[in-house]
Amino acid sequence: xxxxxAGRTKNGSNTRSKRPAQGASWVEVRQPTEASRPSSDxxxxxxxxxxxxxxxxxxxxAGEPYSATIQLTGRRSDVQDRPGPADTFSQEETIEVVSxxxxxxxxxxxxxxxxxxxxxxSGALVRAGGADRTRRSPEPLSPAAWSWRHWSLQTAPASxxxxxxxxxxxxxxIPAVIPGSYTALFIVGLIVAFAMQxxxxxxxxxAMPRSLLVSLLALxxxxxxxxxxxxxLHPRESILKGGWAVDGFLVTALLVALVALVAxxxxxxxxxxxxTPGLFLAVAIGRLGCFVTGCCSGRITTSRWGIxxxxxRVGARRIPTQLxxxxxxxxxxxxxxxxxxxxxxxxxxxxxxxxLAVYLVVRQLLLRLRAExxxxxxxxxxxxxxxx
Numbered sequence: 001x002x003x004x005x006a007g008r009t010k011n012g013s014n015t016r017s018k019r020p021a022q023g024a025s026w027v028e029v030r031q032p033t034e035a036s037r038p039s040s041d042x043x044x045x046x047x048x049x050x051x052x053x054x055x056x057x058x059x060x061x062a063g064e065p066y067s068a069t070i071q072l073t074g075r076r077s078d079v080q081d082r083p084g085p086a087d088t089f090s091q092e093e094t095i096e097v098v099s100x101x102x103x104x105x106x107x108x109x110x111x112x113x114x115x116x117x118x119x120x121x122s123g124a125l126v127r128a129g130g131a132d133r134t135r136r137s138p139e140p141l142s143p144a145a146w147s148w149r150h151w152s153l154q155t156a157p158a159s160x161x162x163x164x165x166x167x168x169x170x171x172x173x174i175p176a177v178i179p180g181s182y183t184a185l186f187i188v189g190l191i192v193a194f195a196m197q198x199x200x201x202x203x204x205x206x207a208m209p210r211s212l213l214v215s216l217l218a219l220x221x222x223x224x225x226x227x228x229x230x231x232x233l234h235p236r237e238s239i240l241k242g243g244w245a246v247d248g249f250l251v252t253a254l255l256v257a258l259v260a261l262v263a264x265x266x267x268x269x270x271x272x273x274x275x276t277p278g279l280f281l282a283v284a285i286g287r288l289g290c291f292v293t294g295c296c297s298g299r300i301t302t303s304r305w306g307i308x309x310x311x312x313r314v315g316a317r318r319i320p321t322q323l324x325x326x327x328x329x330x331x332x333x334x335x336x337x338x339x340x341x342x343x344x345x346x347x348x349x350x351x352x353x354x355x356l357a358v359y360l361v362v363r364q365l366l367l368r369l370r371a372e373x374x375x376x377x378x379x380x381x382x383x384x385x386x387x388x
Contacts, residue, residue, distance in 0.1 A: 048112065048113060048165070048166035048167075049112075049113075049114050049115065049116045049163035049164065049165065049166060050110060050111060050112045050113075050114065050163060050164055050165075050166040050169040051074065051110070051111045051114060051119055051121065051161055051163055051164075052108065052109070052110055052111075052161075052164070052169055052172035052174070053072070053108070053109055053111075053121050053123070053143070053161055054106055054107070054108040054109075054143065054144040054145075054156075054174050054175055055070065055106065055107060055109075055123040055125075055141035055142060055143055055144055056104050056105060056106040056107075056141070056142060056143075056144040056153055056155070056175075056315075057104070057105060057125050057139070057141055057142075058103070058104055058105075059098050059099065059100050059101065059102045059103060059104070059105050059316075060098075060100035060101070061100060061101065062100050062101060063100045064100075065097050065098060065099050065100070066097075066098055066100075066127050066128060067094065067095065067096050067097065067098070067127075067128050068094070068095040068098050068125055068126065068127050068128070069092055069093070069094050069095075069125070069126040069128070070092065070093045070094075070095065070107055070109070070123060070124075070125055070141065071090075071091075071092050071123065071124045071125075071126065071138065072089075072090070072091045072092070072093075072109055072111070072121065072122070072123050073088075073089070073090050073091075073121070073122055073123075074088065074089045074090075074111065074114075074119045074120065074121040074122075074161075075087065075088045075119065075120055076088070076114075076115055076117045076118070076119050076120075077117070077118045077119060077120050077160050078117050078118055079117075084115065086113060086114050086115040087114075087115055089111055089114060091109065091111055093107065093109060095107065095314070098127075099300070099302055101302040102300055102301065102302045102306075102316055102317050103308065103316065103317045104153045104308075104315075104316070105314065105315065105316045106144045106153055106174075106175045106310070106314070106315035106316070107313065107314055107315075108144075108172075108174040108175070108310075108312070108313055108314075108315075110169055112166055112169070114163055115163075116163045117162070117163060118160040118161070118162055119160060119161050119162070119163065120160055120161075121161050122140070122141075123140070123141035123143075124138035124139060124140055124141060125138065125139045125140075125141050126138050126139075127139070142155040142156075143155065143156040143157075143158065144156060144175050144315075145175070146173075146174075146175035146176055151308065152308070153175055153176075153308065153315065174310065174312065174315075175310055175315045176292070176294070176308065176309050176310040176315055177292065177293065177294045177310050177312055178292045178293065179293070180293075181289045181292045181293050182286070182289035182290055182292075182293040182295065183289070184289065185285050185286055185288055185289030186285075186286050186289060188285055189281070189282030189283070189284075189285035189286045190219070190282060192278060192281050192282055192285065193275075193278035193279055193281065193282040194215065194278065195278070196277050196278030196281065196337075197211075197215065197274055197275050197278045197279075198211075198212075200273075200274035200277070200278075200340055200341075201270075201271070201274045203341075204267075204270050204274060206266060206267065206270060206271065206274070207266065210264045210266055211266060211271065213260070213264070214257055214260040214261055214264060214266065214271070215257075215275075217256055217257070217260050218253040218254075218256050218257040218260065219253065221252045221253055221255075221256035222248075222249040222250070222252050222253030222256070223244070223249065224252065225248040225249055225251060225252025225253065226244040226245050226246065226248040226249035226252070227239065227242070227244055227245075227248070228248060229245035229247055229248025229249075229251075229252075230242050230243050230244055230245040230248065233245060243295055243296075246283075246363070247363075250356075257271070257272075257275075267348065268348075268349065269347075269348025269349030269350075269352075270348045270349075272348075272349050272351075272352035273339075273340050273348055273349060273350075273351040273352050274340060275352065276333070276336040276340060276351050276352045276355045276356075277333045277334075277336045277337040277340060278333070279333070280329045280330075280332040280333035280336065280355060280359065281329065281330065281333035281334075282329075283325070283326070283328075283329030283332075283333075283359070284326045284327070284328075284329035284330035284333060285326075286326075287322045287323070287325045287326035287329060288322070288323075288326050290322040291309060291320065291322035291323055291326070293312070294309070294310045294311050294312035295311075295312070295322075296321060296322050296325075296370060297309060297310070297311040297318055297321065297322070297370065297371050298318045298319030298320055298321035298322070298369050298370055298371060299318060299319050299369060299370065299371050300314075300316040300317060300318050300371070301317060301318060301319050302317070303317075303319075305319075306318055306319055306320070307320040307323070311371060318371070319369045321366050321369050321370050324366055324369075325362070325363065325366050328358075328359065328362040328363075328366075329359070332355050332358055332359055333355075335355075336351050336355045339351045
């Protein structure tokens with residue numbers, strides 16, 4: 001992903017920004033890579049606490065794109081005397097490009113290193129830029145809440161916010177995100193894939209114990225490959241906290257499966273064909289998890305075809321890349337099932353090859369619609385980074 005010069009937030013944390021593709025209309029955010037942690041408070045080191053708050057504002061109906069600064073201030077409500085260094089905070093985050101017409105925009109913020117308790121938190125928005133390039137007066141921000149029933153952003157009642165254990169901060173409720181949903185739906189997808197594969201293998205009278213072992217080896221290798229592939233594409237992120245790359249899973253799992261099939265003397269083409277419907281139905285289920293987890297999100301858009309969703313920090317109307325890939329997986333899996341059931345013995349393996357080719361084409365097109373542009377290893381030289 002192309003990067004601009006990093007800045008500093010008011011509380012001293014690093015910032016990072018994304019650049020929109022040419023012609024795209026979306027929101028960019030400088031995200032703190034680490035939040036403020038007051039070093040003078042010994043209790044913060046022993047029992048780290050965090051606040052997670054979400055606010056929202058309307059992007060406006062028309063006009064030139066503008067930048068916006070979100071100013072957050074907080075004070076522990078149960079402090080009677082003079083507050084200590086971890087009893088107050090002030091933090092700024094910058095939304096570099098807001099495009100009017102993209103609808104309501106939410107931003108979720110994480111503040112670490114605070115004393116535990118109830119906090120009064122307020123937010124203000126400063127719009128700058130546009131045609132007049134002026135900096136306007138701060139506008140109070142409303143706390144954000146999400147309605148799954150109406151699929152809409154709403155204003156939450158004004159109330160104090162309670163701190164939580166810092167390690168559980170990523171699990172906090174933010175608009176349009178269900179933490180852990182990807183893991184749950186990934187497991188459901190695996191169950192569907194294995195059940196369908198075993199049923200089709202049984203119809204082909206292929207030895208089940210050895211086939212099961214091949215599938216388990218391919219799954220384990222695929223998960224390792226997905227994690228390492230993602231780490232290679234995102235070297236600045238923690239390998240444990242980072243995501244998973246579908247490309248790495250497919251390549252690694254396929255290679256290990258082919259080696260295992262040859263070693264166990266199993267028919268390669270028939271095995272791959274029997275795997276195809278379940279594999280792509282699992283993709284369809286897993287991408288639904290991506291959508292409500294906030295990963296692999298699409299660019300923010302002003303198009304009416306966009307769907308409001310979040311990237312786990314900024315919520316806005318986006319191109320639903322996860323839902324599009326889920327739909328592609330569903331169509332491929334459903335189309336592959338009857339082709340596999342008719343026992344195309346003369347050309348075993350053709351169903352898998354055709355399905356994989358279609359999926360890879362669709363995936364490459366969808367990668368270009370994501371908020372985070374895909375950057376391959378050969379593009380990661382310092383020379384390219386400096387001029388991107």
